[in-house]
Amino acid sequence: MLAQPEFEWPGTDADVLRLVADHPWVTLVSATSAGPVVSHLPVLPAPDADGVEIIGHLARPDAEEHELGRCDAVVVVQGVHGYVSAGWYAGGPYVPTWNYVVAHLHGRLTELDADATWEVLERTVDHFEKDRPEPFLLSSVQEYAARLAPAVTGFRLTPSRVVAKAKLSQDKPEADRAGVLRGLEDPRDVHANPALAAAMRTLGSPR
Numbered sequence: 001m002l003a004q005p006e007f008e009w010p011g012t013d014a015d016v017l018r019l020v021a022d023h024p025w026v027t028l029v030s031a032t033s034a035g036p037v038v039s040h041l042p043v044l045p046a047p048d049a050d051g052v053e054i055i056g057h058l059a060r061p062d063a064e065e066h067e068l069g070r071c072d073a074v075v076v077v078q079g080v081h082g083y084v085s086a087g088w089y090a091g092g093p094y095v096p097t098w099n100y101v102v103a104h105l106h107g108r109l110t111e112l113d114a115d116a117t118w119e120v121l122e123r124t125v126d127h128f129e130k131d132r133p134e135p136f137l138l139s140s141v142q143e144y145a146a147r148l149a150p151a152v153t154g155f156r157l158t159p160s161r162v163v164a165k166a167k168l169s170q171d172k173p174e175a176d177r178a179g180v181l182r183g184l185e186d187p188r189d190v191h192a193n194p195a196l197a198a199a200m201r202t203l204g205s206p207r
Contacts, residue, residue: 011164013052017045019079030066030073037066053158055120063153068111075105082193088183090175101166105159117154168200
């Protein structure tokens with residue numbers, strides 16, 4: 001499997017925020033004074049976002065290790081992705097590859113105070129519980145959660161730079177793209193991936 005060219009994804013701010021909402025489990029990389037520090041955590045679009053802004057939280061020791069607000073950082077949002085078999089192409093010769101959608105949000109995280117951190121925690125729980133028949137509410141264990149909250153640090157990121165990329169077979173002839181779509185949408189195929197096919201149809205316009 002060989003790497004192939006990425007393409008800038010000309011998504012709007014709303015598109016990037018939708019990517020965050022749909023794929024909230026992200027990777028945070030901070031360029032600290034001790035070297036790169038990496039964590040994995042859930043984030044959400046900021047409720048009052050003016051452009052691309054996200055909120056999230058870290059355990060306090062992790063926040064200290066990331067030197068929160070004191071160094072440059074990037075949040076990597078991994079959208080839909082999947083294997084592309086060379087057997088799906090009409091032409092060739094080709095090799096297998098990997099298609100994907102990502103966004104890199106660069107900037108410095110802003111540490112939130114206790115009240116704003118609590119709001120982040122409530123919003124995070126509500127986001128993941130909203131589709132359950134009886135959503136769990138953080139307020140239902142208010143006293144217990146309040147004892148845990150001081151061990152958590154909330155943050156907000158207003159990126160200074162957003163880099164959104166999508167590699168979705170844009171460089172292939174239409175017959176080859178059609179073959180990839182057929183493979184991804186074939187429920188009998190071990191590598192079927194309807195969500196990736198949908199991204200190809202909406203974002204992966206040929207160049």
